Structures are given as C-alpha cells and as structure tokens.
Amino acid sequence: MGTSKKTLVSQSSHSQQSWPWWPLLPLYPYGRKRTIFRELIPNKVWCYEQLQGLYYVAVPVRLTVVKVEGGLMIVNPLPPTIELLSSLNQLEKIHGPVLTIVLPTASGLEHKVSLPSLARAFPQASIWVCPGQWSFPVGLPLSWLGIPGKRTKFLLEDGVPHGETCQWLSLGPIDIGLGRFQEVACFHQPSGSLLVTDALIGIESTPPLLFDLDPTPLLFHARDRGDEPLEDSTEARRKGWLRLVLFASYLRPNQLEIPPLSEVITKSFKPGLRSSRAHFGIFPFSWKEGWENSCKELVGDRKALIQIAPVIERLVFPRAQATFVDWLDQISNLPRLRWLISAHFSAPIEFNKNQARRFKDKTYKRSWASNEGNFKFLGGLDKRLLMLGVVPDDPLRVFKD
Helix, strand or coil, X not given: XXXXXXXXXXXXXXXXXXXXXXXXXXXXXXXXXXXXXXEEECCCEEEEEEEEEECCEEEEEEEEEEEXXXXXXXXXXXXXXXXXXXXXXXXXXXXXXXXXEEECECCCHHHHCCHHHHHHHCCCCEEEECCCCCCCCCCCCHHHHCCCHHHXXXXXXXXXXXXXXXXXXXXXXXXXXXXXXXXXXXXXCCCCEEECCCCEEEEECCCCHHHHCCCHHHHHHCCCCCCCCCCCCHHHHHHHHHHHHHHHHHCCCCCEECCCHHHHHHXXXXXXXXXXXXXXXXXXXXXXXXXXXXXXXXXXXXXXXXXXXXXXXXXXXXXXXXXXXXXXXXXXXXXXXXXXXXXXXXXCEECCHHHHHHHHHHHHHCCCCCCCHHHHHHHHHHHHHHHCCCCCCCCCHHHHC
C-alpha cells in the first residue's frame, strides 16, 4: 500500500477561512487561515495544513486525523475555521465521529491555542493532553485556558486513548526554564505511521502545495534587494522556499547579513512596492554568496530529508542528547513502522525500522549542539539564556529528583 495523492484545495470565501482568535498568537497570516486537505494513507490517515510564521517566514503546520475503532482521532489541533470543520464533517459522514482530540505537546503554542475552539466544535469528543501543560507569562489552569476540564485527561498519567490501535512514546520531559518540553508521539499501527509534533521533521526542495494558494512569502524572500519586484516563477518559488527553510531552522543563518537601516530605507517605498503585500519594499536582509550550500544539510532533492529540527536540538535538547537517542531507540523498535508524519514540513515520509536505526546511530555518533556555522546564532542565544539563569544547566535534574 502506498500513500494517496488525493488533495483538495478549497475555494472557500474569506469568511469561511476566518480565525477571530488570532491575536492570542499573532502569526502570519493572522486572521485568515487558508486550509488544504490531503489524504495521506488511503482510508486511514488524513491531514489539514495551514501556514504560520513571522514576517513572511511561513511554513506549513499540520493537523492529522487517523482512523480508530468506531471513528476518528485528531492529533495536533489547528484553528477550526468553517472551512476546516466543513471538511472534517464530511470525513465523519464516511468514517464515523470525532471521538478524541489529542494535544501531544506541552509547549506547542500553535496547537494549544487552537484546542479550546476545536473542543467546543466536538462537544462529545474526549480530550487528551500531554502532561506538564504551561502558559506564559502567567501559569493558568487548563480551564482558564478554555480547555474543558471535565472531559480532559493527561497522556500516560491517566492512560492512553485507543490503546488497541495506537502506541504512545514520550520524548522528555525536559526542563526548559519557563516550563517543560515534552512530546508524546503516536504510532498508529494500522497505517504504520509515526505521528510527531516538532522533534522530527522532513524537508524537500519543492515548495509545499499550500503556497499555491498564495506564493507571496516565497516571492518576497526570493529577492536580493528591497527594490526588486515580487515576480512569480518556478525558480523564484524554489529560491524563496529554501531561504524560508534556513530562516525557520536557524532563526539567523550564518549566510544572512542585516544591512544598515539607511540602506534598507533607501531601497524601500519604490514604485510598484508601495503596498502591504510587499511590506512597502522594506527588506532588512542580505544573503552572502553561496548561501544555497547551507541548504544541503536540511533539504532533500528527490525526497524529504529527515532530521532533528535545528532549533529543537540547539535550544531545547542541547544537554540532553541521551534522552533524544533513547526516544529514537524506542521508535526503531516499533513493529511495522512505515511512515513519519510530523506537524511541520513534509508528510508522509517513508521511515521504516532500518531507517530509524540508522538515524539513531548517526544521531548518537555525530557532534551535538554545535556553536559553529549556521548554529552560531542559536548557540550564542543558548549561552546567554544559561548565563541569565533562564534555562537550567541540567534540564533533567528536576525530573530525576
């Protein structure tokens, strides 16, 4: 059995794509969440994808739906627009009701902020969340965050949902200062799919289909100067996508320079760029020659390249490599493992036991949490957080005691 190519790109109106709660997490594209639907594994796994980002540094974020006994389970919530809910209701008519909604991460704000609305949309569904939920700047109980307490349980502490169908594997907990990082992966046995949130991703060089709805982020970052127009082409989309990947992976890649403000202003507000879509020509970036070489460690040419998200490795797990390797070891022993489905970037990606074991061995042997090259900015940020006492030097101690 292979993966399906069934994809539906909706022609919904602006009102059907509206998300009024966007100020709670003001990420691009703000109040309008265009959504595409894809069937990943025929009759077993589906997904909904939206964009999220800052300053046009936008990448896909994914809600996954899996078939379980008696109905459906949702993993990694997204803003439930009218467009998304209408499509989910069509799935329910064929495969049964939404029985369960799972928030498998303690720190994934883009999923956490969507859970209350999604829970209200399916009042009969049970809610399962990762232990150690936290909020910033003030820690609030789940009920104050809009998560219905009476039908909410904690993964592993209160058991697991659909144990006859799914196996659950915890990565962490890890103390990250403000709260904890913990992610509970779901292995959906009927499809052989491993569902993760942030820890593992796969990236390919072709821009995601979601950008066909609006390629503006790609075209914006494909330019080299602020006075260049936003011109659409296959080459421009690919160039913009690769730069978005570098931004999202390293925050400030080593091949990126920030030009003087005077230079940025000089090239701004040119004719043809005086619109919010072009950010009025304000383009505070400059790329060094040979920046494309930095993409080789992140992006696969013919298929998605599986990796640990660089931000997660350098800011969340810099002193906990053994914990990550132990989690990978559990994954490599899963029976009938076939696919990786992350909440970000490409999915599904072929990922069997042999591939998982090779990836685990490579992770164990290679240098970890580098401060060089593209990791220079992230490494410096980690050091500053350590000096300020924001993050602990032993992130596992609090959970060992």
